[in-house]
Amino acid sequence: MVAQGIADAVQAYTGLSPAAAVTVLALMLATYLIVSTLFVAPDASASSTPAAPPKAPQQQEQGPETETEPEPFVPPFPDPVQMGQITLEQLRAYDGKDAAKSILIAIRGQVYDVSRGRLFYGPQGPYSLFAGRDASRALALMSFDPNDLTGDLEGLSPDEMEVLQDWEDKFKERYPVVGRLPSEKATVGDQNGAQLDHEGENASA
Structure with missing residues (x-):
């Protein structure tokens, strides 16, 4: 009885049979769902989908190929010290093997402090053979x-002497002169003078 009353009321209100009224209602509901989905879906998807993660730090974007390699450690070179006159035997001690000492090279009697060029004249350098020696x-x-x-x-030929002069000019521009080797003439003169003094002392005695 109740169902028949509802069917009579629907037909009297809409002018449609109960079946037609149900069909129209179903279509209206489907249309509403479709239309509402068009407007709600983006917001819903945004709320349901986790936010995009923040960009990684720059080092991750750069990749390992852009990472700079650490430079090799080079110990600081000591300040140049004036050596005055230095013999070849004394010069040998400044070959760069002792990091606390300067690296010295002699050219035509002048002694140069090449400590700042340790990568070239130090123990592992390509010119380490010249360190602590007269390389003229x-x-x-x-x-x-x-x-x-x-x-x-x-x-030596004139051309070879010219090459030596070029090297000497480069050393003068880059490295300080800190001493000199005793010349052979001065050494001979000193020996002669010492011999004369010794003979004079014997004569006076």
Whole structure:
């Protein structure tokens, strides 16, 4: 009875049969759901989908290929110290093997402090052979023969002397002069003077 009353009321109110009224209501409901989905879906998806993660720090974006490698550690070189006159034997101690000492090289009697060029003249450098030595003849001949590590310039050609002069000019521009080697003439003169003094002392005695 109740269902029949509802069916009669729907037909009297809408003018449609109960089946037609239900069909129209279903279509209206479906249309509402479709239309509401068009407007609600973006917001819903935004709320249901987690927010995009923040960008990673720059080092992740750069990748390992852009990471800079640490530079090799180079110990600070000591300040140049004026050595005055220094013998070849004393010069040997300044070959760069002792980090606390300067690296010295002699060219034509002048002693240069090349400590700032440790990468070249230090123990692992390509020119370490010259450190602590008189490199005059070796530089003139562009030689790495240990026998040429001497100040003897006898027999060198004008071209070789010019090469040596170029090296000497470069050293003067880049490295300070901190001492000198005793010249052979001065050494001979000192020996002669000492001998004369000794003879004079014997004569006076």
